[in-house]
Amino acid sequence: MNDPVVVQAAAWLGAHAVWLYAAASVLLVGATLLGWWLLLPNVPARPGSARRWASPCAVALLGGFFFIWLAWQLRDDHGLSAFDIAFTDALAESVPSAIVQAAALLTRLGDPVTLGVLGVAVGTALLLRRRVGLVLAWALALAGNGLLNPALKQLFARMRPSHAVNGAVADGFSFPSGHSSGTVVAFGMLAYLGLRLLPQRWHLPVLLAAVLLALSVGVSRIFLRVHYVSDVAAGFASGTAWLAACITLVELSRWRQHRACRSQDGQPGSKAG
Secondary structure: OOHHHHHHHHHHHHHOHHHHHHHHHHHHHHHHHHHHHHHOOOOOOOOOOOHHHHHHHHHHHHHHHHHHHHHHHHHOOOOHHHHHHHHHHHHHHHOOHHHHHHHHHHHHHHOHHHHHHHHHHHHHHHHHOOOHHHHHHHHHHHHHHHHHHHHHHHHHOOOOOOOOOOOOOOOOOOOOOHHHHHHHHHHHHHHHHHHHHOOHHHHHHHHHHHHHHHHHHHHHHHHOOOOOHHHHHHHHHHHHHHHHHHHHHHHHHHHHHHHHHHHOOOOOOOOOO
8 A cells, every 4th residue: 555645644644533423333333233133133033043153153254354364464564554644643633532432431330340340240240040050151262362352462562552641541552442343342242142042122122222321332432532433444454253152162062052952852842052
């Protein structure tokens, strides 16, 4: 890529970052609604369908490939660093202080302490309902990402932006964003649990809330200038890949159990998890 072109495009996008976030929110809601209408309405009625694990498996692969592409761009310096710096510099001069203050509050949803409290609360609630399988899935998702993200940070060892917003503090390396991956995994897994346990009328609202919260927390890290755009995109990609892999394992287990139960004396599959 031609660096002057990249820098010019990044500067324009950074100057319009608030509107870019609004457009991304609208597109994400539209994509979620489209996926809901195409894939999800039949899922609760078909516990033995292979689509229940094949669909998240495809999402895991797409998320993994996107992360690998971003990492390759960063490693070989295909203009990604120039884009990130120009975007962050332009954003610093254009984002209103009220937006920055809102971002400082919103970003707390992705703090390790917040996600830890959420993890314990949800795990306890599932145990009280005797949903041991879902407790294990919930723990695997959160704990696995808690190990994966620091390992990736150490692997790439990218330094954070040099000028964070006053009062914004972030430790460690920058790529990929831990808040972004953590909220994708936590809120995404919480939405999956909602699809499994809540009445159907709550399914779509829960799913929309999860995707918008995860997007907003990730974007807040950019507005606070503690992460570059590619850090957050990579966090979304790695978090989505891990979340989808965990859901694939759960649904594959349920699918196999359903098939095994059906093969025994022609009896219908029992409810798993």
